[in-house]
Every structure is written in structure tokens, then in C-alpha cells.
Amino acid sequence: xxxxxxxxxxxxxxxxxxxxxxxxRPFLERGLPVNLATIPKVQTNVRLPDGRPEGFxxxxxxxxxxxxxxxxxxxxxxxxxxxPGYQVVQHGYHHSVAEFDSHRRAEIRxxxxxxxxxLLRAGFPRPRTFVAPYDKLSAVSxxxxxxxxxxxxxxxxxxxxxxxxxxxxxxxxxxxxxAHWRVGNVILLSHPGCLLSFHRPCAAILPAIQEQxxxxxxxxxxxxxxxxFRDGRPDQAFIEVLHRTAAYLADQSDLRVIAFEDVLSGQVxxx
Ligand SMILES: [Zn+2]
Numbered sequence: 234x235x236x237x238x239x240x241x242x243x244x245x246x247x248x249x250x251x252x253x254x255x256x257x258r259p260f261l262e263r264g265l266p267v268n269l270a271t272i273p274k275v276q277t278n279v280r281l282p283d284g285r286p287e288g289f290x291x292x293x294x295x296x297x298x299x300x301x302x303x304x305x306x307x308x309x310x311x312x313x314x315x316x317p318g319y320q321v322v323q324h325g326y327h328h329s330v331a332e333f334d335s336h337r338r339a340e341i342r343x344x345x346x347x348x349x350x351x352l353l354r355a356g357f358p359r360p361r362t363f364v365a366p367y368d369k370l371s372a373v374s375x376x377x378x379x380x381x382x383x384x385x386x387x388x389x390x391x392x393x394x395x396x397x398x399x400x401x402x403x404x405x406x407x408x409x410x411x412a413h414w415r416v417g418n419v420i421l422l423s424h425p426g427c428l429l430s431f432h433r434p435c436a437a438i439l440p441a442i443q444e445q446x447x448x449x450x451x452x453x454x455x456x457x458x459x460x461x462f463r464d465g466r467p468d469q470a471f472i473e474v475l476h477r478t479a480a481y482l483a484d485q486s487d488l489r490v491i492a493f494e495d496v497l498s499g500q501v502x503x504x
Pocket of ligand 1: 324366367
């Protein structure tokens with residue numbers, strides 16, 4: 234059996250319900266879980282290096298508030314709770330640029346804890362998986378997140394960015410060519426880049442997914458809901474690729490789409 238986790242990043246208090254519904258109804262109908270890496274309290278002035286608003290803000294439209302908590306959008310919270318196929322995991326706190334790419338221990342601890350508190354206040358279960366904004370974690374952030382979460386999902390791991398005491402386990406993972414590994418009680422999951430992205434030609438996306446899924450036991454597929462609604466308009470061709478992906482994943486008898494939580498059951502081999 235092979236396993237796939239679909240991770241959609243950047244849901245936040247300004248995400249329109251209809252965007253998620255349009256993208257993920259075909260997954261939910263087939264019983265395929267959708268893991269939403271959710272920004273607890275989005276900062277509305279995050280800019281790209283060229284000065285434009287961050288993509289997830291562009292798709293949301295302007296808002297006068299400086300930060301918006303997911304708990305300030307009861308319509309979205311209700312929608313997510315009514316559809317148990319959605320699994321909310323924690324995606325940073327404000328999603329500012331270098332939020333977890335820092336060595337300030339007290340600040341990092343505070344952001345982790347405040348982010349969790351917002352998700353709990355909204356009524357979601359305590360998140361056990363952490364995803365850092367831009368997949369950027371310092372050694373200090375990794376250590377702090379590993380004390381509070383059971384799973385950290387990120388792009389890849391570099392020894393220079395790991396707590397020194399993780400190095401022996403990391404060397405072993407490298408030596409065995411493992412995509413995913415454990416240190417103490419925390420499970421560390423990597424992913425093969427954002428395959429479901431508008432930066433790739435639509436025709437190349439599903440073949441790339443199929444190849445990656447064949448190559449490993451457990452594949453984390455990352456996408457971003459707002460990429461399908463750039464400039465407020467749905468990208469129909471790209472949405473169709475996502476829906477073809479849902480059909481492909483559901484039709485493989487040797488493949489199961491799971492939630493991050495399922496990895497914690499101990500029934501899913503990591504590699
Ligand atoms: Zn993000």
C-alpha cells in the first residue's frame with residue numbers, strides 16, 4: 234500500500250468558503266481527506282519581494298484590519314467543521330515572512346502557542362501537525378515545534394538548520410535515503426516541492442504526481458488554494474487538473490489518501 238497526504242496551505246480568516254468548496258468537493262465526496270495548513274491569525278500587509286500583496290491575500294481581497302483570526306470568520310469555521318474531511322493543521326501564526334526562520338526563542342514559543350490558542354478558540358481540535366510559512370524553520374523553531382507537535386511537515390531538511398542533537402538521526406536518514414524520519418517523539422515529513430502549482434504547465438502536473446507517488450511509500454502533496462483563484466478569477470484548467478488528481482488518487486487500489494492524523498496511528502509506514 235502507498236499513502237498520499239494532500240496539504241493545502243494558507244487557509245485563513247479571509248479565505249472565501251466558495252473557493253475551498255469548488256476545489257475540494259470532489260475530494261470530500263470520495264472520502265479523501267484534505268489537510269488545510271491554516272494560518273491562525275493572518276497579517277494582512279504581507280508583501281512579496283516585488284511589493285505586491287502575498288498571493289493568499291490577493292485572492293482574498295482587501296481588508297482594513299491589520300490581522301484577522303480564523304475565529305473571526307464564523308461562516309468559514311462552520312463550513313470546515315461541517316465537512317469532517319477537512320483536517321485543520323497549524324500554519325505558523327501570522328504568516329509573516331521570516332516568522333519561524335529566526336533564533337529568538339521566546340518569540341517563537343509565543344507564536345506557536347498563540348497560533349494554537351486561536352485555532353482552539355475557533356473550536357478546532359488541538360493541532361498536532363505544524364507547517365511553517367514558506368517551509369522555513371530555524372533550528373530553534375524545529376526544537377520548539379517538536380516539543381508541541383507530533384508531526385512537522387516541511388520541504389526538506391538541511392543539517393545546518395537542525396538542532397545539533399538531531400544530527401545523528403539525520404545522518405542515518407541520509408544514509409538510508411529516507412524521505413521521512415523521526416527524532417524522539419516527533420515525525421518529520423518532507424515533500425517533493427509544490428507539484429500542484431500554476432508555475433507548472435497543467436499537462437505536466439498529474440504525470441509528475443504519479444511519478445512521485447510511485448517513488449515513495451508516503452507522499453505529501455502540497456498546493457495552495459489561492460493559486461487557483463489568482464486575481465479573483467478561477468483558473469478553470471488548473472482546477473480541472475486538481476479534480477483529475479482526485480479521481481486518480483481515488484481510483485488506485487494500492488493507494489490510500491490519508492490525513493496527517495492517520496500517520497500518528499502507527500499503522501502507516503513512513504518509508
Ligand atoms: Zn503559507
